[in-house]
Amino acid sequence: MKKLNKEDINPAVFELYNDYAHNRLSKEEFTEKLSTYAVDGWTVASLVTFLMPDYKDAIQIKPDDPRIVTEYISYPSPKGGGTIKALLCMPAGNQKKLPGILVVHENRGLNPHIEDVARRAALAGFISLAPDALSPLGGYPGNDDDGRALHNQRKPDEMLEDFIAGFECLKKQEYCNGKIGVVGFCFGGWISNMLAARVPDLLAAVPFYGAQAPLAEVPHIKAALQLHYAESDASINSGWAAYEKALKDNGKDYTVYHYPGTHHGFHNDTTPRYSKADAELAWKRTIAFFTEKLGK
Known part of the structure; x- marks a missing residue:
């Protein structure tokens, strides 16, 4: 399975995540609708993981920044x-x-x-x-x-x-x-x-x-x-x-x-x-x- 990239994702997936993040979809509804886009070897789980925030690697200014x-x-x-x-x-x-x-x-x-x-x-x-x-x-x-x-x-x-x-x-x-x-x-x-x-x-x-x-x-x-x-x-x-x-x-x-x-x-x-x-x-x-x- 190739690595997921933003460019590979159907824009509708981001809209589903937006609805989920704003409580317009339950987690169950979100994952069910997401299954439509689990193609090319991607699983629902891999899509969910890809959409979730990455707080470990994406922080720009670290808490201990001396500035x-x-x-x-x-x-x-x-x-x-x-x-x-x-x-x-x-x-x-x-x-x-x-x-x-x-x-x-x-x-x-x-x-x-x-x-x-x-x-x-x-x-x-x-x-x-x-x-x-x-x-x-x-x-x-x-x-x-x-x-x-x-x-x-x-x-x-x-x-x-x-x-x-x-x-x-x-x-x-x-x-x-x-x-x-x-x-x-x-x-x-x-x-x-x-x-x-x-x-x-x-x-x-x-x-x-x-x-x-x-x-x-x-x-x-x-x-x-x-x-x-x-x-x-x-x-x-x-x-x-x-x-x-x-x-x-x-x-x-x-x-x-x-x-x-x-x-x-x-x-x-x-x-x-x-x-x-x-x-x-x-x-x-x-x-x-x-x-x-x-x-x-």
Whole structure:
């Protein structure tokens, strides 16, 4: 059996994985539908293994990278989960106040990939905070399947409160100058849109393939928005046209990028949905946007 490559995979497989990752398919339904694509000697098991994240070999900035300083902290979230654990990162040797970036995970908790993104933000010259909304249930359990199951046990509005409290925590950090943006992915993209509407002092929000805020919330948005969408992501993209109209009608500061040929999750370099060129371009745009809106 030859080695699986992304180019060999029918795009429908990635859509099935997307439905499974967002609880639109059970594991049994996912594997049953996946069997249609188990051809050329590939098994369902080999396809599942190929689709799952690789946190061992795909991390870009290691936890012990000497260029940054990291620590786990906890902060109160009285309207949300009570006490939330988070990863705090900043450039090594920093002695000045920096802008802050709140980094919001997908629907599986603070996994190694999102911790990596938080470290990347610090390496770019910001102080970053990546909360774990699974903290009230023991935190990220070590694998994404169990992480999704825990995530489903929490109420979205309570988790939103956890990230609003995270904004306040980051703002109070010794080396944060109070100018804060948020970047989030999938579920975190929705949180980013919601924070833009709910937190008046937030200066910039970068949702990656996240559900849009309710249209009634748009008039309250004060933060500048930079939005990133995959081409093949029907459930998320279906809400964009109405959201864009509301942003325009209300005179909001926004920029949107659509990435041809990409799937939901294209920025996540631990899964085969990853599109290297598009992810690097999107991150370059993100850092430039934060630098423009928050300063350095």
